[in-house]
Amino acid sequence: MIDHTAAVRGGEPEASTGSRVVATGISKSFGATQALVRADLEVRPGEVHTVMGENGSGKSTLVKILSGVHRPDAGSLLIDGVTATGLRTPAQARVRGISTVFQEVLTVPGSSILENVWLGARRSGASASERRQRASDVLERLLGAPVDVDRPIGSLSLSGRQACCVARSLVADPQVLILDESTSALDVATRDRLFSVVRELTSRGVGVVFISHRMDEVFEISTVVTVLRAGTTVASRLDIGSTSVAQLVQLMAEASEGARGGTDGLPAALCCRCETFG
Numbered sequence: 001m002i003d004h005t006a007a008v009r010g011g012e013p014e015a016s017t018g019s020r021v022v023a024t025g026i027s028k029s030f031g032a033t034q035a036l037v038r039a040d041l042e043v044r045p046g047e048v049h050t051v052m053g054e055n056g057s058g059k060s061t062l063v064k065i066l067s068g069v070h071r072p073d074a075g076s077l078l079i080d081g082v083t084a085t086g087l088r089t090p091a092q093a094r095v096r097g098i099s100t101v102f103q104e105v106l107t108v109p110g111s112s113i114l115e116n117v118w119l120g121a122r123r124s125g126a127s128a129s130e131r132r133q134r135a136s137d138v139l140e141r142l143l144g145a146p147v148d149v150d151r152p153i154g155s156l157s158l159s160g161r162q163a164c165c166v167a168r169s170l171v172a173d174p175q176v177l178i179l180d181e182s183t184s185a186l187d188v189a190t191r192d193r194l195f196s197v198v199r200e201l202t203s204r205g206v207g208v209v210f211i212s213h214r215m216d217e218v219f220e221i222s223t224v225v226t227v228l229r230a231g232t233t234v235a236s237r238l239d240i241g242s243t244s245v246a247q248l249v250q251l252m253a254e255a256s257e258g259a260r261g262g263t264d265g266l267p268a269a270l271c272c273r274c275e276t277f278g
Ligand SMILES: Nc1ncnc2c1ncn2[C@@H]1O[C@H](COP(=O)(O)OP(=O)(O)O)[C@@H](O)[C@H]1O
Pocket: 030, 033, 034, 035, 053, 054, 055, 056, 057, 058, 059, 060, 061, 062
């Protein structure tokens, strides 16, 4: 088993009272699969915090715990300093200011764009016309052109449908926005517009949790990086400005001897990601 005490930490103070999220010692099993083994994550206001790790390292499970989809078997979760270990649904997480774009493009076929943007939202004080305006504004920002939100969701491309999922999270005005591989279905122009929204949110103190396989995106948008390996945090809050692609690749892969390929000892699947970074 990996020595948890050997995890690398960035050069910052251990505790931050103003953290948006502090997840400590989170464990989660699915039957015989240990998806998370005492994983830690601390997200502060105004940062883009990338969670990196190979496929199956537990990234989605961790963000699903922060999002109220799964309950941890062990560990503690604080949101804005208040315990949140008992979160049971994404709606409860939303009330606590956490809004998530999940890895899968989750839209309801046959419903309108407008209905999809407000899917799962609690009945708030917003009127129907305010909801329509808000959805139109957010989608125009993401898609770069006005959108008729009464059109069926199926009239949009995959990138457009994923933009609707992003818009669904944005209309909740989150204090923590979680983007789990949300950029993989977006075309480059929409991805760039999303990054501009992310920069605006962080300038207002929102904490963003970002997951992406693309190293170029990670280095473009991140403030700090936490690395998971086999469900355990092996590096916390690394400053992106003093971290290299090679370091991240090594941290992600160090223990997975079986996955090693032929190029400089790096896993084959990761070599092509380094190339895309250029
Ligand atoms: N709902 C589930 N049921 C069973 N196993 C799961 C479930 N969700 C995730 N796992 C397993 O947990 C491990 C971590 O998965 P995941 O969190 O999706 O990793 P990542 O997002 O880093 O690729 C994997 O072995 C995966 O197969």
